[in-house]
Structure formats: C-alpha cells, structure tokens
Amino acid sequence: MKKNIVFAILVSAGAFLIQHHVPMVQAEEMGPVHSITLPTIPAELKEGAGKDKVMTLCGICHSPDYIPMQPRLPAKTWDSEVHKMIKVFGAPISDEDAKTISSYLAAQYGTDEK
Amino acid sequence: MKSRFFSRRDFLKTSSSIGMITAFGGIPTDLFASEGKLVRFPEKTDLILLTSRPPQLETPKHFFKELITPNEALFVRWHIANIPTSVDLRTWRLKVGGNTERPLELSMDDLKGLPKVTYTAVIQCAGNGRSFFDPRVPGGQWGNGAMGNITWGGVRLKDILAKVGIKGDSVEVAFNGLDSGPLPTVPDLVKSLPVDKALEEDIIIAYEMNGKPLTMLNGFPARLVVPGWYASYWVKALSDVTVLSKPLETFWMDPAYRIPANPCACVPPGTKPGKTVPINRMNTRSLIIEPSEGNRLPAGKEVAISGLAFSGGYGIKDVVVSVDGGKTWKETKLGKDLGKYSWVQWTLPWKPAQKGKHTLMARATNSIGESQPFDRLWNPAGYMLNNIEKVDVIVG
Numbered sequence: 001m002k003k004n005i006v007f008a009i010l011v012s013a014g015a016f017l018i019q020h021h022v023p024m025v026q027a028e029e030m031g032p033v034h035s036i037t038l039p040t041i042p043a044e045l046k047e048g049a050g051k052d053k054v055m056t057l058c059g060i061c062h063s064p065d066y067i068p069m070q071p072r073l074p075a076k077t078w079d080s081e082v083h084k085m086i087k088v089f090g091a092p093i094s095d096e097d098a099k100t101i102s103s104y105l106a107a108q109y110g111t112d113e114k
Numbered sequence: 115m116k117s118r119f120f121s122r123r124d125f126l127k128t129s130s131s132i133g134m135i136t137a138f139g140g141i142p143t144d145l146f147a148s149e150g151k152l153v154r155f156p157e158k159t160d161l162i163l164l165t166s167r168p169p170q171l172e173t174p175k176h177f178f179k180e181l182i183t184p185n186e187a188l189f190v191r192w193h194i195a196n197i198p199t200s201v202d203l204r205t206w207r208l209k210v211g212g213n214t215e216r217p218l219e220l221s222m223d224d225l226k227g228l229p230k231v232t233y234t235a236v237i238q239c240a241g242n243g244r245s246f247f248d249p250r251v252p253g254g255q256w257g258n259g260a261m262g263n264i265t266w267g268g269v270r271l272k273d274i275l276a277k278v279g280i281k282g283d284s285v286e287v288a289f290n291g292l293d294s295g296p297l298p299t300v301p302d303l304v305k306s307l308p309v310d311k312a313l314e315e316d317i318i319i320a321y322e323m324n325g326k327p328l329t330m331l332n333g334f335p336a337r338l339v340v341p342g343w344y345a346s347y348w349v350k351a352l353s354d355v356t357v358l359s360k361p362l363e364t365f366w367m368d369p370a371y372r373i374p375a376n377p378c379a380c381v382p383p384g385t386k387p388g389k390t391v392p393i394n395r396m397n398t399r400s401l402i403i404e405p406s407e408g409n410r411l412p413a414g415k416e417v418a419i420s421g422l423a424f425s426g427g428y429g430i431k432d433v434v435v436s437v438d439g440g441k442t443w444k445e446t447k448l449g450k451d452l453g454k455y456s457w458v459q460w461t462l463p464w465k466p467a468q469k470g471k472h473t474l475m476a477r478a479t480n481s482i483g484e485s486q487p488f489d490r491l492w493n494p495a496g497y498m499l500n501n502i503e504k505v506d507v508i509v510g
Contacts, residue, residue: 035200036156036330041166061296062195063167071250081252088365090299 044068050104057093057101058085067109074113075106150257157329159186164254168192168293169331172259178403178422181450181459182234183262185323190331191239191260191345193303193366198292198351201335208274208319208336212288212356215279222321222335228269231318235341235455236263236424237348240371240393243499249383251496258401263424263457266339267322272313274355280309286358287312289338292351305347305371306362307340316341316455319352341455342427344393344497346371367392372495379498380491387493396426397500398486400433400460400478405507413510416465419446424457425480432479433460439473439504440488446476454481469510477502 043065045051058064073081079102085091086098093101150162153171161171171190177183203222211217239260244253254260275287288306295302311317321328321336328334333350340347346366361367373379374387379397381387400423411417419437423430429451434443449459466472479485490501 032203033200034203034327034330034334038167038169038199039153039155041153041163043166061300063165065163065165069164069255070252071245071255073250073252077252089295089301090297092297 041065046108048104048108050100053097054101054104057091057097060091061085061089067105070109072109072111075102075110078102078105078110081105155190155331157186158190158331159184161187161190162257162259164256168195168197170254171331172256173262174259175403175406178259178401179420181263181452181457182324183264185264185326185329185332188237188262188264188323188329188332189239189260191254192293192331192350194293194300195296196294198334199330201292201330201351203335206335206353208352208355210274210278210355213281213284213359214357215281218274218278220274225269225319225321225336228273230267231270232265232267232322233316233341233455234263234265234452235339236261236396236457237339237345238396240344240346240497241495244496246490246499247492247496248490251494253496263422264323265325266318266320267325268318268320268336268339270315271317271319271338271355272315274319275313275357278357280357281359283359284309284357286361288354288356288358288362289347289349289352290354290356291333291337291349292353301365303349303366304362304364305349305366306358307347309357311340342395344396346393373497374493378487378491380493383492393497396424397498398425398430398478398480398484399423399500400476400486400503402474402476402503402505405474405505407505407507409507411466411507411509413466413469416463418461419464419474419476420459420461421476422457422459423476423478425478425484427454428480428482428484429454430458430478431481434477435462436475437464437466437472440475440502443477466509470508472507472509474505474507475502
C-alpha cells in the first residue's frame with residue numbers, strides 16, 4: 001500500500017525532474033521517502049539606489065519577489081512594512097539600512113501619496 | 115478593448131515579472147489574476163506565481179470550469195520559508211498530547227487503520243481576492259484563484275482526541291506542521307481552534323485529496339481540514355496536535371488572521387477596527403466563470419452564463435444572475451450537489467438581443483439566508499472579499 005502511494009507520487013515528481021533536465025531517480029531507490037526539489041525562480045526588482053541592499057536583506061527570510069508582488073503603496077505603508085519585518089519577524093536590519101530600503105521601496109514601488 | 119485580456123504569451127513577451135500587472139497600483143479589472151507569470155512546481159501544473167520562497171501559487175481561471183479542482187491545479191500558500199520538501203513515512207509521526215490523559219504517536223499506517231471519512235469541501239485562503247481591495251492593502255496579492263474544491267479523505271480529529279482523552283479544563287487544540295521559520299525570530303506557524311470546534315464531527319486530518327496522497331506543496335503527508343472555515347486553520351504537513359489549557363498566543367493567532375468583530379468583518383476603508391476576533395467561517399460567494407470580462411458575444415445567439423457558488427458550510431440555496439447591471443435578476447439552474455461544504459456550479463442560458471455593453475452579476479444565497487453585499491467590504495488585512503462580482507461583456 002505504502003509503496004504504491006510513493007510510486008504514484010514519484011511519477012508526477014518525475015515529470016518535473018525531466019522538465020528541469022535532472023536525471024530521473026528510480027522509484028525503488030527512493031523507498032517510502034517522498035521528496036521534491038523546488039525550482040529556483042530569480043526575483044526581478046526595479047533598478048534604483050539601494051536595490052542591492054533590498055535584494056540581500058529582504059531576501060533573508062523569503063524571496064524578494066514579495067516586494068514586486070505588492071501594488072504601489074504609500075511611502076508610509078512601505079516604511080511600516082520594513083519595520084514590521086524588523087520588529088515582528090526579527091529582520092537583522094540596521095536603522096540606516098532600513099532608511100535606504102524604505103527610500104528605495106517608496107521610489108520604485110510607491111504611490112505619489114506621502 | 116482594454117489590454118487586460120491579452121494572452122499569456124503576449125504577457126510573457128512584454129514582462130518577465132508579475133510586478134508588471136500590479137505596478138499601476140489600481141485594482142485589477144479581471145476577476146482572476148489570469149495574466150501573471152506561470153511557473154511549474156513539482157507535482158503541480160502551470161500556476162500563477164505570487165512568490166517563490168516560500169511558494170505562493172494561484173490557480174488559473176480555466177480550472178474553475180470544473181466541479182472538482184485537480185490536485186495539480188490547487189493553489190499553494192506557505193507562510194514561512196522552511197517548508198518540508200522531503201518526508202520519510204517510516205519516521206513521520208503525528209504527535210498528539212498536551213493537556214490529555216495520555217500522549218499518542220500515530221504513523222501513517224495507524225491513521226489509515228482508523229475509520230475513514232470522505233467529503234468534498236472548498237478550501238479558500240482568507241486573502242482570496244485581496245488584490246481587489248480598495249484602497250489596496252499589503253499581503254499576498256491574490257486574484258480569485260486562491261480557492262479550490264477537493265474531495266478530502268482522512269480520519270476524524272475527534273476520534274483521535276478521544277484516544278488521548280482531553281482533560282476537563284482544556285480550552286483549545288493547537289496544530290503545528292513541519293514548516294519552520296528561516297530565522298529563530300520568525301514565529302512558527304501554529305494555529306488553534308476552540309475545543310468545542312475541534313470536537314466537531316466534520317473536522318478531519320486528511321491524508322488524501324481526490325483519492326491520492328496530498329501533494330507535497332499542499333501538505334503531504336497529512337493536513338487539517340476544517341470545512342466551512344478559511345484555510346488558515348488547515349495546517350499543512352501536520353506534525354503536532356496539542357491540547358491546551360490556556361488560549362494560544364502567537365503572532366499567527368493575534369495580530370495575524372484577525373477580523374473586525376462585527377457581522378460584515380469590515381470597517382470604513384482606510385480605518386482601523388477596534389475589537390477583533392480570529393477569522394473563522396467563510397462568507398458566501400459566487401463567481402462568474404464564463405463569459406470573461408471584456409468578451410465579445412454575438413447578438414441573437416444563445417450563450418451560457420456559468421459559474422460557481424459556495425458558503426461556509428451551509429450549502430447554496432440559489433444563485434440569481436442579472437444581465438442588466440442589477441436591475442432584474444433570474445434564477446439559475448444549479449448543478450450536481452456534492453454536499454454543504456462543496457461548491458455548486460450554476461448556469462443560465464442567455465440570448466442577448468441588444469448590442470453594446472452588458473454588465474453581468476451573480477448573487478448566491480445559502481441555506482440560512484446569508485448572501486453577498488453589492489459593495490466591496492474593506493478591512494486592513496484584506497480578508498473575506500465576497501461582494502457581488504460584475505463582469506462586463508460586449509454584445510455585437
């Protein structure tokens with residue numbers, strides 16, 4: 001029973017592996033272990049002062065694509081997002097870097113509203 | 115015609131990032147985020163990319179023509195980046211304990227040895243439709259594709275809780291999964307239900323979706339299913355069920371996933387609620403799937419207006435459709451009834467006579483009279499959107 005389930009899963013996982021040109025792994029070798037490999041999808045952020053900091057520091061806990069996913073937001077909303085990451089989730093970001101990041105976000109993904 | 119109906123290929127030609135469609139800051143006009151970048155993750159088909167780590171993937175609109183959502187098409191939503199990508203069923207155990215007479219560890223074989231329950235239920239993210247909020251709010255920018263209708267198979271939570279014996283002073287049951295925060299400061303995703311809720315008949319620990327094991331990205335090897343309630347409670351890759359004598363206080367219970375403590379779960383746009391409560395039962399929704407926004411229809415030829423409707427556990431009594439922007443309404447024909455937690459498909463034949471723009475609207479009512487408002491509700495977190503949707507089509 002167990003084995004059948006694992007096999008069924010590997011068939012669909014296999015389709016993914018082939019598509020990404022990774023050698024196909026035999027079902028028998030995998031045993032009752034169900035594994036997947038996540039694809040890597042580079043995030044693309046707009047060019048602008050502070051972009052490198054954003055890519056690094058805002059990419060520690062999640063992909064930086066959390067930023068371009070957002071609609072344009074007022075500068076104060078971006079600033080409170082940055083501080084939410086620091087206060088609530090413990091983002092290791094200095095006050096100075098937080099300022100640079102907030103300015104980048106307001107300039108590249110902000111509204112005209114202040 | 116507006117550019118929002120361009121095909122996926124056109125989209126990929128003009129943009130390589132989902133940022134393109136949201137960057138203008140307005141409200142998307144199509145009801146689904148059908149123009150985003152498509153990506154393929156393991157065990158899944160092409161889904162719309164919101165974020166890659168942790169993965170948040172939305173179901174493209176065409177899958178909503180189906181009564182049952184295929185496993186490979188169901189949306190994906192993780193909160194914290196260390197998600198399980200490998201599970202060994204020889205060592206995986208569901209640990210049940212806390213404020214109980216005895217602890218218990220169950221293997222997958224143990225779970226499968228218990229009486230099996232199967233039913234169809236809508237799974238919907240609390241933030242489904244968030245990108246239509248006005249003013250817009252930060253968070254996962256879902257169109258309407260963070261939902262699906264799945265036949266779940268598993269064991270009753272109450273059967274498992276009966277085995278461990280809940281102590282009399284218990285107040286909540288907490289659920290934790292195999293995922294964890296990328297840094298120790300990121301709160302682990304643990305959710306809880308009041309004890310009375312947790313003991314309800316229909317709450318299951320599901321190890322099957324549509325007769326197959328769960329896909330890894332939808333919570334392999336087992337997840338909680340709380341039919342009728344938002345998916346934030348449906349903890350994936352479940353590892354621990356803990357009975358508590360005090361309410362759980364985590365970021366994910368408070369301040370996250372809270373709604374204004376009033377019947378509409380809403381406040382005037384741009385304002386903050388006073389009292390809040392944990393999000394819970396889903397409100398009633400209906401979505402027009404065909405035709406799509408901006409479609410051109412021939413005059414004098416019969417077409418079908420069709421869609422789906424569901425409510426938080428009370429089935430659907432009727433769905434009415436208007437083809438004149440809400441002036442007059444006609445009752446639609448409901449499709450196969452898969453039970454009170456499932457969505458139901460509906461259809462109305464329509465032979466448009468007059469040329470020009472027509473505004474189609476659909477409104478569902480459930481068996482206890484809950485329906486949908488004309489105006490979009492608003493709350494700061496972008497939860498529970500369920501207004502009557504409008505779809506504009508052009509005849510002639």
